[in-house]
Amino acid sequence: MNLNLIKFIFVLIFLFCQESQDTFFDKGLTPIETGFETEKSKLSASYCKSCHAKSHSTWEDSIHRKSWKNSLFQHSFELEPMDWCIHCHAPLISQKKEIYLKKSGKNSLSDEGINCASCHLRKGKIYGNKKNQNSFHEVIVEKNFGSPEYCASCHEFNFPTLKSGSFKFSHEPMQSTYSEYRKYGSEKKCNSCHMENHFVKGPHSKNFLRSIFATAEFEFEENVLFIAIEIIKKRAHHLPSGDLFRSLSIELSYDNFKTKFFTKKFARFYKMGQKDSGTIWNRELEYDSSIKPTDSLIRVAVDIVKKKKIDYRLLYYFHDPELGGESKAENSFLILQEKKLNP
């Protein structure tokens, strides 16, 4: 047989065996078209709510639902208003249109952030990873829907470089949760740790975040303070992961945090990369002190002034001012533990 014909047959077989992945995102390169653009009412979560009350109520409380109106996002979008951001934080093309026409706001489609339609509607059909015979509507089953690779299609991407208007990804990872996850080979899927129906358990849920750490233990020896904090929840990627301005921080003060005499941060620290004229967002990782999933004990030893009372706290910054500059957003950090120590 002709060699080219054999190659052609192989390509056909390969394409045939590929799972179709209509539901995956493209890391924010383009907005999402659903095929329902002419039936606007079906794009809102309130359409699905009538029959899927549980999915709706759990989604309603989730961070995915807040991904657009969230003040942390809104403040950083003000500084860097790129189409690219819209494609992940309010992915539908109809949401983008609203945002451009400044029709966003309460009860608008963009206000719904990542909604049912963003994840479930494509090509005029409803997609899922299983279907019930009694479905009121047709359901296209896609095996990989909800897989770690699916989550990665929004949760893993490189820094953009924007040279006089044209968008390109650099080679430097901006969020690398999925490759961290792959590196440590967890057998659990993202969903099994993070999703309760459509509620997203993560750092923005206080109880979830606080339950990750055991109460810190303190020991004094001469003029040294030893602190040990055990991480008791199973993890599969670095802590923190995700957004570049996250940090976990241990802080000590003698004056109720008017000033701090000790800070230890777990985070990724970036410096500005080479800055050609007109290039923004070109960053390079300087060093990485985030905690690997294989490490379960945080330990620090600190020189102290004997007999002075010490204030201790453990914080989680969603937006660490040291990494990302001051933010006007409220809730940019959460105090996880605090204690007055009497040496």
Ligand code: HEC
């Ligand atoms: C008029 C009622 C109705 C509306 C509106 C509706 N659905 Fe459904 N849907 C059903 C029923 C009934 C099933 C069968 C399974 C069940 O009972 O939950 C189903 C099944 C599904 C499934 C497959 C899961 C399974 O167990 O079969 C998905 C995914 C789904 N719907 C998503 C949606 C989304 C997203 C919307 C909004 C765009 C929506 N549905 C609107 C009634 C509805």
Ligand code: HEC
């Ligand atoms: C971030 C993407 C995302 C959003 C937003 C989302 N879903 Fe889902 N949905 C999923 C995934 C992934 C699954 C499969 C979960 C699994 O594997 O157990 C799913 C499962 C379902 C199912 C099947 C039953 C179940 O719970 O397993 C229904 C019904 C459903 N979603 C409806 C909705 C409705 C209604 C909304 C909006 C209120 C919505 N979804 C928003 C991703 C999403």
Ligand code: HEC
């Ligand atoms: C359409 C893009 C998109 C998809 C698909 C997506 N996410 Fe997200 N996810 C986001 C965005 C954007 C945020 C940040 C929202 C915010 O903080 O305002 C987020 C936040 C999160 C968080 C942080 C929660 C917290 O409390 O801080 C977790 C955990 C998460 N997603 C898990 C998942 C998992 C698991 C999947 C796959 C089933 C998934 N996501 C699919 C875009 C997506």
Ligand code: HEC
């Ligand atoms: C074994 C459980 C487990 C698995 C599996 C897991 N995570 Fe997490 N994840 C956690 C815990 C615990 C946290 C909170 C601590 C932290 O920030 O790392 C977290 C935090 C996050 C955050 C918030 C990061 C931040 O610092 O703000 C995101 C986003 C996230 N996970 C996404 C994912 C995605 C996507 C996957 C799959 C590729 C995944 N996770 C797999 C346990 C898990």
Ligand code: HEC
């Ligand atoms: C490829 C998808 C994608 C794009 C594009 C994207 N983001 Fe995000 N963004 C995410 C995900 C996923 C998270 C959640 C990470 C985490 O929880 O740590 C997130 C989190 C954030 C957060 C933290 C929100 C919080 O509640 O703590 C801010 C702020 C943010 N993004 C701003 C932006 C801005 C501004 C842009 C455009 C310059 C942008 N994002 C582009 C996916 C994206």
